[in-house]
Amino acid sequence: MNLETLTQVNIERAARRPVFVVTDVSNGEQRMVKAADLAGDPLEAELRKQLRMGKSAMIEVGGKKLFVNVYAPVARMVIIGAVHISQALAPMARSLGYDVTVVDPRTAFASPERFPDVRVVAEWPDVALPPLNVDHYTAFVAVTHDPKIDDPALLHAFERDCFYIGALGSRKTHAKRLDRLKAQGASDDNIAKIHAPIGLPIGAISPGEVAVAIMAQITAQLRLPKEGAS
């Protein structure tokens, strides 16, 4: 690898942008592909597939064995609401490799005793969220059930284009939420991104089961091919 490539890879990684290094292992020939330059790349389909799976692998193209190293940003999870569901969801997400932060202005909920080993920010979303640098590689889960807390947080998630946005609440609660969000300037595209009622329909009852339903839905969003994509 030449120093120029290495420096570029480090810049992309620091900025949390995916980057690929494609190497012909028979002769060491190598090139770097930034995620932003994927469109029209001769290996676009292959690289997109590896990125979606978050997996580096040897691929064969035209009789050549090429190693595709995918440097994808570490996925984050931001949970709004230090509630019972979050106590089950946070450690589960951590075990799946997510960098987890729980936000809840209610200090009785957002206590370190309730969330050992998880970063907890006991502030309102407008204070807590900007320093977290929420980005596309963030799963955003709003579960306080309190519009004063969830609504501004969801507006922030739209702005940052999170790959997954979910919000707790029945269909009726959610319909009211959509009206409020629209009144605050959210577009139809924005609100269509919210998964609500949150989680895959697996008949979850206990907080732990709801956490499983949410985690499975996030995983599906991360790993399954998008409609219309290869």
Added chain:
Amino acid sequence: MLERDEDILQAAEEWKKAGHGVALATVVETWGSAPRPAGSNLVINDEGTFLGSVSGGCVEGAVVTEALDIIASGQPKLLEFGVADETAFNVGLSCGGTIRVFVEKVA
């Protein structure tokens, strides 16, 4: 894991910029129960200092030795380690897996 991958590549860049000879080893293929997935990096400098891992510690020594040669020659190499390779490298993966490691000079 002790170091995140970004720290490993960051170290490679810093070593190189500080004038060291540097090699980068990458797991490119695995079979069976290999301890580190494809894409895992190990960086080595000309003083034999290394960071990262390509296995659970079973073959790092051999990779570092090869890397020092590659820093000198500039020729990349594809190494294979596994239970069947004990005679070739005198090291093997106790877990029973096989891995291929691509080692290249940072030029």
